[in-house]
Amino acid sequence: MADLTAGPEKTPKQGNAADAVRASLTRRNRKQKLLQGLGLGAIGFAFLMLFILVASLVSSGYQAFTQTKITLEVYVDPEEIKPEKLPRGGFKDVLQASLSELLPEVDTSDRATRKALAGILSNGAQFDLRDRVVADPSLIGQTITLTVPVSDPYDQLNKGTIDRDTPEQNRRLKDHEIAWFDQLKAKGVISKPLNTGLITNADSRFPELAGLKGALIGSFWALFVCFAISFPLGIGAAIYLEEFAPRNKISDFIEVNINNLAAVPSVVFGLLALAVFIGWFGLPRSAPFVGGLTLALMTMPTIIIATRAALKAVPPSIREAALGIGASKHQVVFGHVLPLAMPGILTGTIIGLAQALGETAPLLLIGMNAFITSAPDGPFDSATALPTQIFIWADSPERGFVSRTSAAILVLLGFLVTMNAIAIYLRNKFERSW
Amino acid sequence: MMNDMSKIEQGIAVDAVKIQARGVQVFYGEKQAIKDVSVEILDKTVTAFIGPSGCGKSTFLRCLNRMNDTIDICRVNGDIRLDGEDIYDPAIDPVQLRAKVGMVFQKPNPFPKSIYDNVAYGPRIHGLARSKADLDEIVERSLRRGAIWDEVKDRLHEPGTGLSGGQQQRLCIARAVATEPEVLLMDEPCSALDPIATAQVEELIDELRLNYSVVIVTHSMQQAARVSQKTAFFHLGNLVEYGDTGQIFTNPEDPRTESYITGRIG
């Protein structure tokens, strides 16, 4: 300490240097603070945007996770439903009769009123009843308890999306219809349980019945095909290029083009698939198999690039060690390098698949946006995928589809987050220090 | 010291040439790292390569088992023969060559596998063990020769990368001797070892000499003097002087050798 204070007088030169360092230090510190601040600001902005996105999706989508249902005591009238005529029968009339019992004062002599009354129930209610009776014809003549979805306008009313204060002519439900619903509610037959139909139903024209089952299964098959093709091919190509191919003009050319391929807009792959897979090979339209092939074209460059990076990251000392003992090139690659690169490869693959899961444009081009009301039985059946289902729903005018679109996006995001979390988990688990 | 000298005499009388290099030149791209080196490495002898950093010791050593093949830009000219056979002959498989000419690297590089698997790897790929018991025996013998058996015998199935640097290096030596090579190349094998482990490795080298030819690159004059019978001094890619260790250290012919040994260049 004493030295420091005495220093400047004895050796002015040294003192100047120390001053200069101190002066520049404040400047450098200020710069560092500024950089840190900017970085934090950028991260904060990103988080804010993410928060707004998720919040808006949740606020518009959470309604779709519940579904307004009505519980009816249905007398399966043998007059209307005859065992020998199944599966046909007057299911709609039977349902309407049990509704009339709940609302006795409604005069059902007029056809329009009967229709309006039946409109409380979802169109799918009669099919629910039919399926139960067909499964067990002994129900005919008995009274059964049935819980069925209400139709979309009443669902929206129950969820508060339809404002009772708007003038009647601007409302989808008339005053008397709202009154019916309030009476039903007062009788305690209206409930709002978790909407399992969102996952277990296929698509439908009626929002209260529409679900993601077809899209989920379609996406599963598409991703499965995509993985089964792009993973082995991508890794094989990467190993060859990285470990065995001679470095020359041709391999440089291939490398450049693989990188270019990764940057090609996905819609172009869709056009290619449309021309080649469907046009030339005659594969079926709208099939997840074709979707998977198309997505594989897009995922392969990603996997090749990730695999090559992972192979490159294996320290050369490991190769030298194995070579030095007399391992052959392929023993080195498959016995040492590839296992060590595997976590990196898997991470890249999962991220590639996550991209493929969210990819929409190429699937639209090969017709995976068709309106299909049953889940596919296999990869060659017509189906939609999650993103194309979102696309379809987003295009539909009914109120019920608005919240369902957001809910479907949340489901898709859920899958993407899960996949990325798995990738991060794998990366951390297998991270090594050499 | 007297003992050492007598060994040297004995060695020269008995031993034949194991590796003969003539006119070896090595290029990294345009840059020449080895300029016309000729040397004869004897069987059942320890040969030390000494010289200042960057003079090409490692490069020349790696020519002897064709490890330089793995470096794309590296080109080797000249003629290197192992037991009279040209090792750069297209008919020679470098894999077979490396089974005969083992190598220990400067930086310990165990596989990220168990200690047992590290040592067993070579015997396995070359099919040296007929049974599990056989393999167990090879592993134990190799680990003993690597002077590390006592430290690891209770944890053979733990990863080799979990050992200390010095232990890792001895594991690598054990791994190299497990394939029973005829020549063992060691590139500064003791640079990560403490004096005790160094002494153990030197003892091991001395023992290996009874059966093999050992080439060791070292920056320690004392080590070169202790373990080797022959010494080669490299400088700027040239082999300046090659001869009996005793003679090189006591009575070098070339002034560059003398100034390096006495610490004036390096």
Ligand SMILES: Nc1ncnc2c1ncn2[C@@H]1O[C@H](COP(=O)(O)OP(=O)(O)OP(=O)(O)O)[C@@H](O)[C@H]1O
């Ligand atoms: N892979 C490589 N690519 C290009 N040049 C290299 C490569 N390896 C070595 N060299 C060059 O070859 C020359 C000899 O290097 P080498 O590693 O053989 O030296 P060395 O004698 O082993 O040195 P040290 O004692 O420091 O290990 C050096 O000039 C070095 O820069």
Ligand SMILES: [Mg+2]
């Ligand atoms: Mg070296």
